[in-house]
Structures are given as structure tokens and as C-alpha cells.
Amino acid sequence: MIGITSYGAYIPWHRMDRQLFLKAWGGFAMPGERAVAYYDEDSVTMAVEAAIDCLRDIDSHTVDGLLFATTTSPYKEKLCSATMALALALRRDIQTADITSSLRSGTTAMNFALDAISSGRANSMLVTASDMRLSPPSGMTEQALGDAAGALLLGKDNVIVEVQGSHSISDELAATWRGETDTFIRSWEDRMTMDESYSKVMPEAMEGVMKKCGLSPKDFAKVVFDPPGDVRRHGRVAGELGFEPAQLLDPGGLFMSVGLLGSAMSFTMLVAALEQAKPGDKILFASYGNGADAFVLQVTDAIEKFGERRGFHKHLESKKMMRSCNDYLRWRDIVPLDQARRPERGHISVAANWRERYVDLGLWGVKCRRCGTPQYDYGGMTTTPIRVCAVCQAVDDFEDYNFARKKATVFSFTHDMLAPSLDPPTSVAMIDFEGGGRSLFDLTDRDPDQVQLGMEVEMTFRKVFADRGLNNYFWKARPIRC
Amino acid sequence: MRGKVAVIGVGMIKFGELFDKSLETMVQEAYLNCLNNVDKGIDPKEIKAAWFGQWSGGFIGQGAQSGQSLASFIGNRDIPVTRLENGCPTGGDTFRHACLGVASGLYDVVLALGAEKMRDKPSAESLGGAGSGGGAETGSHPAWMMGQGGPAIQALHATRQMYELGYTMEDFARVAVKNHHNGTFCPYAHYQFEVTIERVLGSYVVCWPLHLFDCCPQTDGAAAAIVCRADLAKKYTDKPVYVLGSNVGTDHSQLWDRNSLVEQLSSVKAARGAFEMAGIKPKDVDFGELHDCFTNTELMNIEDVGFARKGEAARMLKDGEFDMHGRLPINPSGGLKSHGHPIAATGLGQIFEVVTQLREEADKRQVKLKKGIGVQHNVGGPAFGVSVFNILSRSQ
Numbered sequence: 083m084i085g086i087t088s089y090g091a092y093i094p095w096h097r098m099d100r101q102l103f104l105k106a107w108g109g110f111a112m113p114g115e116r117a118v119a120y121y122d123e124d125s126v127t128m129a130v131e132a133a134i135d136c137l138r139d140i141d142s143h144t145v146d147g148l149l150f151a152t153t154t155s156p157y158k159e160k161l162c163s164a165t166m167a168l169a170l171a172l173r174r175d176i177q178t179a180d181i182t183s184s185l186r187s188g189t190t191a192m193n194f195a196l197d198a199i200s201s202g203r204a205n206s207m208l209v210t211a212s213d214m215r216l217s218p219p220s221g222m223t224e225q226a227l228g229d230a231a232g233a234l235l236l237g238k239d240n241v242i243v244e245v246q247g248s249h250s251i252s253d254e255l256a257a258t259w260r261g262e263t264d265t266f267i268r269s270w271e272d273r274m275t276m277d278e279s280y281s282k283v284m285p286e287a288m289e290g291v292m293k294k295c296g297l298s299p300k301d302f303a304k305v306v307f308d309p310p311g312d313v314r315r316h317g318r319v320a321g322e323l324g325f326e327p328a329q330l331l332d333p334g335g336l337f338m339s340v341g342l343l344g345s346a347m348s349f350t351m352l353v354a355a356l357e358q359a360k361p362g363d364k365i366l367f368a369s370y371g372n373g374a375d376a377f378v379l380q381v382t383d384a385i386e387k388f389g390e391r392r393g394f395h396k397h398l399e400s401k402k403m404m405r406s407c408n409d410y411l412r413w414r415d416i417v418p419l420d421q422a423r424r425p426e427r428g429h430i431s432v433a434a435n436w437r438e439r440y441v442d443l444g445l446w447g448v449k450c451r452r453c454g455t456p457q458y459d460y461g462g463m464t465t466t467p468i469r470v471c472a473v474c475q476a477v478d479d480f481e482d483y484n485f486a487r488k489k490a491t492v493f494s495f496t497h498d499m500l501a502p503s504l505d506p507p508t509s510v511a512m513i514d515f516e517g518g519g520r521s522l523f524d525l526t527d528r529d530p531d532q533v534q535l536g537m538e539v540e541m542t543f544r545k546v547f548a549d550r551g552l553n554n555y556f557w558k559a560r561p562i563r564c
Numbered sequence: 565m566r567g568k569v570a571v572i573g574v575g576m577i578k579f580g581e582l583f584d585k586s587l588e589t590m591v592q593e594a595y596l597n598c599l600n601n602v603d604k605g606i607d608p609k610e611i612k613a614a615w616f617g618q619w620s621g622g623f624i625g626q627g628a629q630s631g632q633s634l635a636s637f638i639g640n641r642d643i644p645v646t647r648l649e650n651g652c653p654t655g656g657d658t659f660r661h662a663c664l665g666v667a668s669g670l671y672d673v674v675l676a677l678g679a680e681k682m683r684d685k686p687s688a689e690s691l692g693g694a695g696s697g698g699g700a701e702t703g704s705h706p707a708w709m710m711g712q713g714g715p716a717i718q719a720l721h722a723t724r725q726m727y728e729l730g731y732t733m734e735d736f737a738r739v740a741v742k743n744h745h746n747g748t749f750c751p752y753a754h755y756q757f758e759v760t761i762e763r764v765l766g767s768y769v770v771c772w773p774l775h776l777f778d779c780c781p782q783t784d785g786a787a788a789a790i791v792c793r794a795d796l797a798k799k800y801t802d803k804p805v806y807v808l809g810s811n812v813g814t815d816h817s818q819l820w821d822r823n824s825l826v827e828q829l830s831s832v833k834a835a836r837g838a839f840e841m842a843g844i845k846p847k848d849v850d851f852g853e854l855h856d857c858f859t860n861t862e863l864m865n866i867e868d869v870g871f872a873r874k875g876e877a878a879r880m881l882k883d884g885e886f887d888m889h890g891r892l893p894i895n896p897s898g899g900l901k902s903h904g905h906p907i908a909a910t911g912l913g914q915i916f917e918v919v920t921q922l923r924e925e926a927d928k929r930q931v932k933l934k935k936g937i938g939v940q941h942n943v944g945g946p947a948f949g950v951s952v953f954n955i956l957s958r959s960q
Contacts, residue, residue, distance in 0.1 A: 424692050458820070472821050494727075494825055496719030497772040500688060507772070510716050512820060521820040522720075535727050 084199050085379070086243035087206065088235035088388075090136030091353040092128050093340055093397040094119045095527045095563065098404045100225045106407035107220040114338030118404060119214045119229035121413035121504035122526055122544040122558065125152045126162045128231035128346075129212035130169045130543040134487070136208065136233035139389040142170055145235070146204035147177035149195055151187035151211040151345050153260070155180055156545075156553050165555060166210070168443040169543045171484060177204065185258070185308075185371030187211065187345045188232070193375060195236045196245055206237035213344030218266040219416055226311065228341020232349025242385040243356065243365070245377055249290035252373040255279045258311075272311050280310040280370055285323050287374035288366060295378045299324040303363035303381075306355045308347040308370060309333040331355045339398055345371070354394040361385060392564055400564035402529065412504050424502040430549040445486040445541060445557050447519060452476035456483045456519035485541065488515045490559065492537045497530050513539055513559050527560040538562045565667040566841055567960045570797035570804040572673075573602035574916040576787035579754045579903045585784065587618075587629065587681045591637045594786035594909075595677060602790060602800050608638070611790065612671040614645045617658030617678030617908035620693070634677060652855065652944020653812070654678060655787065655911020656952035659940075660810045662791050672793050676915075678908035679786035690782040691715070714857060715779055717819060717948065719771035722860040724825035726773060728875075731863065733773050735878035737764035739859035740777045742881065743895050746888055747902025749929035752913070754783045754904040764859075778859040783904020787912035789919070794960060803923045808937070809842030809955035811835075819947040826875075828868055830951035831943045835869035838953040844937065846870035849955075851893040851921060851931045852939040853914035856900045861943070866894060869941055869953065893931040896921065907944075911952065914940040922958045933958075 097115045104111035119128060129150055137145070148170070150163040163178035177198065181191040188211030195207035212231035217223035236245075257275035260267045269275070284307060292298060299305075305325050309316035316333050331351050336343070343350050348369035355365060361383045368376035404410065411417050440446040447458035453474035470477055490513035497507035509525035511533070525533065526544060539559040546554045575598025577590055585593075599606060614634055621628035631645035650657040655678040662676035682690045692713050725731040740759055747753040759777050767776035797804035813833030816822050822829070839845060846869065854869065856862035866877040871892060880886065886894040897903065897917040900910060918938040920926050936958040943951040 422688065424689055472816065472818075494720040494723045496716050496723060496774075497769070498713070498716045498719070499768070499772075500692065500713060500715060500770055502692075508716075510720070512720055512825070535723070 083241045083244050084196060084238055085236065085241040085245045086234050087237040087240050088136050088140055088242070089353045089356055089393065090132045090134070090138070090233040090391055091350055091394045091397060092131035092135060092231040093117050093394070094123060094128065094229055095400060095402050096120055096404050097401045098410060102404065102407045103225045110222070112222065112225045116225065116341035117228040117230055118410055118413070120527060122546065123214070123229070124156055124545050124553070125154045125212040125214050125231070126150070126156060126165060126553070127543050127545055127555065128214065128229065129210035129233070130166050132212065132231035132233035133166065133170050133208060133210050135392050136235050137170065138391060140235065142172050145172050145176065145206050145208050147195065147198060147207040148172055149179050149181055149191040149207065149209045151181045151191040151209065152213055153183060153185060153187065153345050154214050155182050165443060168439055169486070169555070171444055171486065185345050186348070186369040186373065186375055187371070188349050189369040189375035189377070192234060192236065193248060193250065196248070199236060199238060205239070206235060209234045209236060211345045211349045213346045215344045216266050216414060219411065223267070223269070223311070226337070226342050228343050230340055230343040230346045230350050232346050232353055234349060240384055242382055242388050244380045244382055246380050247291050247295040247378040248375065249287050249294055250373065250375045251283050251287045251290070253279055253283045255372065269311065276310050276312060276315050280315060281319055283374045284319050284368060284370050287376035288323060288368050291376040291378050292366070297364070297378060299329070301364055302329055302366045304331055304355050304359070305329050305366045306331045306348070306351050307366070307368035308351060309337070309342070310370065311342070313337045350394060356381070356385070357393050357395055359385060396564045409505065422502045427547060427549060430552050430554055435554070442556055445484060447483050447485055448480040449483040450474060450476055451479045451481060456515065456517060458485055458519055458521040485515055485519060485521070486557065488517060488541070489562070490515045490539050492533065492535055492539060493520060494535065495525065495533050497533070509533060511539065511559055523557065523559040525560065526558040527563065532561070565663060565810060566808055566843065567806055568794050569663045569666045569791050569807040570794045571789055571791050571807070571915070571919050571956065572797055572800040572804055573598050573606065573790040574788065574919045575599070575601050576752055576909070576913050576916045577785060578752050579783045579785035579906060579909070579913065581683045582784040583683065587679055588637050590681070590784065590786035591634065591677060591679045594679065594788045595638050598788040598790055603802060604800050606673070606790065606800055608640060610673045611640065611643065611675050612673055613643050613665050614675040614677065615658045615661045615665070616645055616647045617654045617676070617912065618647050619649050619651070619654045619680055619907035650812070650945065651950050652857065652905070652907055653911060653942035653950055653952035654908040655913065656915070656940055656942040656954055657812060657911070658908065659789055659912055659915050659954060660812065660952060662789070663807050663810055666791055666793055672796055673790065675788060675790050676912060677786065677788040678910070678912040680906035680908045681784055682782045682906055683784050687782040715771040715774055718858040718861055719774045720819070721825045721864065722773050722858070725860055725864065728826050729878070730875070731860070731878050733765060733775070734761055735863065735881070736774070736778050736859040737761045738881050739856060739862045740764045740901055742887060743856060743899040743901035746896050746929060747898025749927070750898045750902065753898045753902040754781055755902045774858055774860065780857050780900040781904040783906050785904065785906035785909035785913060787909045787916050789912055789915050803958070805919045805922045805956050805958055806960045807954065808844065808957045809838035809840070809953070811837035811841065811953050813837065813951045813953070815947070815949040817946045817949050822947065826864065828864060828943055828948050828951065830949050831865055831868035831941065831953070834951040834953035835941070838955050839870070842955045844955070848935050849892065849937050849939055850933050850935060851896055852941065853897060853899065853917050854894055855942045855944070856895055857905055857944070859901070862894065862899070865941060865943065869939070888929060888931060896926070896929050896931050911940065911942045915954065918956050922956060
């Protein structure tokens, strides 16, 4: 049996009431809220979060491949999944690939992963879909979009959702696009693209897979497929296919609480559905974007023993409402800002980043075999071997020790008003890891007034800064999210 | 080294935002002041070696200043000159190395001079750059978080001092009140005005819990000392000051490796070694110039070098024990709080103050001498893991 063996999701902590757009720009506000990635997040960091959620009780060394699906890769050239593989402590002898440029890149990647497993080339494939799309300020699309990520682990063992069939359609149409020099997405008139593509292609794919599997609409407990720009069209398509409203995972709820999530939409909706699913449920799952992919899924008994995930609902409930539209513009670096008189950032050294890739991206440290002290200073994964223990002076006697999944408590902290930041103050915390080891990290996703000594924190993968098109990723601490 | 080395002259310039002075002019002014301070006079050619404290070349955009810069600036290119950088203790350690040069028997008379140009950068940029270790730019390393300048690091200490020792922001502010008051009597101080507790606590927060007036300013400056063989000192001056003890203490270079944030072991070790060399105890000291880069740091220093038990400095300060006319005056010059902290000049500026006090030439800020012993202390570097402690006395 091949199918989904685990799932995870991530929704940023920050949400924006769409009324704030009205206050900023005038005009009209759509109802509800949208999810907004913090200034130190991007599609890569959100995908890492969803993947960590997905791998919560799973040995990362059992994963044979990682696919990163997005329309908002930070790079035109350079593999993001290779960065993510280090953050997730995956093995080195695995397949990594970025599947980009389409809103259905998530389900495309899912198909590739299923093929790799059925061919015997891999036993377990991790597929992430993550997006942080930018629309020109003051438009309706800016209000409609949202930032999030989803992750599915596909494999043969402990399958919680069997994939029983799939069907794909390719369709050429520039419904939304972003050219090589574009910062913001562009789109053609809604009604034309929905009439001529979404409303025809989505049913074609879904009917195709139902026909392949000999099923009809009444056989499904749930139908999960992503909506077009105008969410109302989703219900019309479902009705025309013969589905009852009760069978639908209504995207209206997601639109009202997080927004349209780009390539992460389908995975996030599926995770939301699986959190409610029961053994034996059949799910029709589809995603649209220059064509469509559709799947017939069957929930197995194993879902009852499936471990705890933050998934969709817990992340949804844990939130911080933003103060103004200005914060959004500042975090996205959309408007030129007065520059603080601060030292220039130095340029990234690719040599230093490469040398310390396990230390910085993987948060690997060492544990002294003699005195037993976990240390995050340097070393780890034998690339830059530490020779002398900082505590007991033992020589060449260490084992690798990972801090990324360890909880910690705040030993001391400060809120730095001087350090340049897109959301001052820069909160800094010295933290004590459970099991030993102390280090200093920026504190993110925090309310400065709530930070106190002894507060429990966890590690989160973030973008620290960018230089000449290259992102420096590192870990920060944050109060336990949920 | 005890008693083998004597200070025969000290000189400094008025610290401040010296936009009209280059590193070269500051060095020359401090040097000439120092020569003039040798009361029986000295032929510059008698100086046989020099140490040049210079922390950051990056700030002036002309690269690191090597030893020959000082040789060239003072027009004496026939002597060995070594540039020394050792974090915030650069000045105090430059003095120590000059003393080592004499104590080794190699030279009879040597010069220690430290100078720093901090204000060719806007003040916030200068302070931020100071946190990065003296370059003109901050960390390119992914693990370099922006909140790692001096204020943030000391704020992490202050947070723990409040938690573990029960210290308050008011306690910290009292250090500023005392040192600003002392600074009004020092013609060399950058700041020469009083502050109140209310003004300190009403100034904006730089790094919580530290306010603007908890921090020393960004300042340009230069200071120098001429030291010689103790047995030759009377040839140059009627009032030689002798070096009784001198030491550098080190600790972890990463803040997170340290067990405690209410104690800086580098200071503890520096002071302990210097007192051992001098053969005296902290109670024998009349006054001290301790590194008050931040107000909370002064309280920590007072405890770390042995003038108070841990957790008692704040109460003793409140009781007036560290006032200019208290039991043990701390920073009668006004300290870094009033003078600013031109890194390599700071320690030698403190040496200037200690020598001036021991010669009883400190005018309105003159402290009462009992045993005639004063101390100079710096602490800094990454994670405040390096410290220097010098003990000076008017008797051998």
C-alpha cells in the first residue's frame, strides 16, 4: 500500500484583519483575516516548519527524498530543498528537488513522490508546499492572499491515507503569472480564466480519476480541492459535479481565516480535512494551476494511532493580530524606508557558510564524551571538528549533538532598540536547552511585554538577512507556539 | 615586576566628539601633554620603545594602524613600536606591556599611548560597529544576530543582576548620577553635567533594562604614559608613581559558555593576580577607576575585583561608600560614563587619573589618600572575557 504516512502544516503567527487594508488604502475590505509571514520568514522557512511538524515523531533518517513545491522560491537558480534537508537533518544520499512555477506544484510533487515510491527508488518521500506570494499594494489580491505551508510524508509503511488513483490534466492559460523581472503577481480577468479554465479543467481531472477508480460523487466522505481567486466559484464547480455541500471542505473558512495560500492551499486544506477524518473515509483531492491533478484517497485504520500534530487547527488558533498595514509593507520591504544609521552589513562568505553548514543550518553542536556537556559553539557533523572541550579540555572526544528540536528556557533576555530590525525591538535571549547546553539567539514571534525569565522556548528556522541575492538562514528561539 | 617600574609622566586630551581632530592630531596632542607632564623634563630621544594601543582601524576607513604609525606621528622612527589590540582593555593592557618592556630589563624608558577615533561614524553606527569587534561593518555570519552589541550583552547581565541580586533600574541609575557628578570636576571629561535618577530612568530605553544614560557615550580620545626603571624615576620627577601589580584575566569567548551573568570571571582573575603580585588586599586600596561602560557593569566590577561581596555593591553605593569623598571612591574622574569610551585611550585615561590622584594634583576631584594606592580596571572583548587590572602606588 502506498500513501500518506504523515502530515504537517504551518500558519504564521501574525494575522492581519483585512479592515487594516481599508484603513490604509480606502476602497473596500474583504471580510476576515489573512495570515502574514513575519519579516524573517519566507517560503523556505515556512516549509521547514511544516516539515518539522510532519516529522514530529518520525526518524528523519528514514526519509529518502525531499521535494519543495512553491511559486515563490527565493532563488531563480539554487536549490532550496538542499538547504531544507540540512535544517531537517535528512540523510545525504537522498533526492532533493524544487518543483516550482505552478499553483499546483504541491500535487505535481506529490505525483513525482508517489512515482518514486512505486518504482522502488524510494521508500519514503517528504513533500512540502509553501508560498508567500506578493501582490501589488492596495489591490484586492493583496487582501485575498495568505502565507502558509503544508507537508505530506508519502511512503509504504504505516500508511494513514492510501492513494488509490490519480489523474492529471495540462492546460495552457496565463491566469496568473510572474515574469522574470516581476516582483508582484499579475493576473488576467477573473471571469474569463474561471469560465474557460478552472471551471472546465477541475471537473475534467476529478471526473477522470473517479472514472479510473470506478467511483461516483456519493462514494466520497469529503471533497477537497482548492478554489480559484473568486472562492464562490469553488462551490459552483462542486455542485455541478454532483457533490452535496456537506461533502465539501469549504475553502470559505480558510479564506476568512488565512487567505488564499498559493501552492500551499491544497495541502493545507487536505491537512485540515485529515484532522477530522475517520478510517474508511474516501477523499477526492485535487489542485488547480495550468491544469489540474486529482487523487482518490482512502483513510486507513492507522489514522487512529496517528501522533499529535500542530497541523492546521492548532496553528490557526495560535495568532497575533497585526497593528497596521504599515507593518506589512515594512516586513515585505515593499516601500523605501528611512535607514537607521547603523553599520553596513558585511557580505556573506560562501566559504564560511559552507564550512559551518551543519552548525548554522542544522543547529548541530557536540557533546563531550568525558564531561557530558552539550556545547553549541562549533563543531558538529565532523565538518569543523572541535578539538578541545571548552569545559574540561578533553581532546578529540565528542559526539554530534542536535539542538534544533530541543526545548529550552530563557536564562536572560534583553530588548535591543538599537539593533536595526524590520520590527524593533530586537529581542535577544540566552537560553538553556533541556538536557544541557546554553546559547544566545534572537527571539522571534514574541510579544516583548510577555518575555520573562524561565519562559519556555523552542527553535524555529528563519531568514536572518539577505546579501546580493543570497539568503542567510539560521535558527531563532520563540515562545512555545502551541 | 612589583616595584620595578615607575610612571614619570601622563598625558591625555579632552575626550569628546572631536570632529576636527584626526587620529594623528589626537596622538600628537596626548604625546606632547605627556612629555610636558614629566616635571623635571625629558628628552624625547630617551624613550627607547613604545606600545601603541589602537583598537579599530576600520572606523577611520584607513585600515589598521600598525606600530610605525605611532613612531611616525611622534617623529621617533628609531625605536621599536608594537601596536596592541585586546578589546576594551586595550588601553590598560598597552600600559601593562610598556611596564613589561621595562621590567624585562630591555628598556629604561618607554611610552604607552592609546588613541581611538570613534566618531567618524554616526554615534549609533559607531556603537553598533564596536559590538562587531571594530570593523566598519557588522557580522556577515548567519549566526551573528543584530542584538549582539555591547549594550545588548550588558543588558543580558543586567537582567540577571535584577533577577538574582534584586538590583533595580534605580540602582543602575545611581551609578550614572555619581559618575556624572564626578565628571563635572574633570576638565578632560566628554560629559560635564549632572543627571538625576529621574533623568536616567526617563531617558529612552536602549536595551532593556538599560536606558540611554546607563550607557557611556561614543567618544574620540587619546591618552599616554611614560614609564621607566623605578631606580631612575627621581631623575625625571619628584613624584613618581610605582606599579605594584598588573595582570590580564581571561574567560570564555562565547557568552553562553559562561555559567554566571552576574559575575565576569575575567575581572575576578585579573584583579586576583594583580593583588597577589602587589602583595596587598582590596582593603588597602584608596580609590579605583573601574570600567563603567554601562552602569550595571560598574556594580559588577566593584564586586568582581574584590571591593564588595556579590550582591552588596548597590546598597554600598546607595550608602555613599563609593562617592568621591566616601570610604572607597570609585571613578572619581567621572569614569567612562563621563569621559566616553574611546577604546584604546580609555585605559590610559584611567592611568592618567590614578597617577594624578596619587600625586594629589586632581584639584576639585581630589580623593583622600590613606595608603596611597589606586587601581585601574578594564573589562571587555567578546563576551567580556578579557580584563586588565593595574595597581599603582606613590610608594615603592
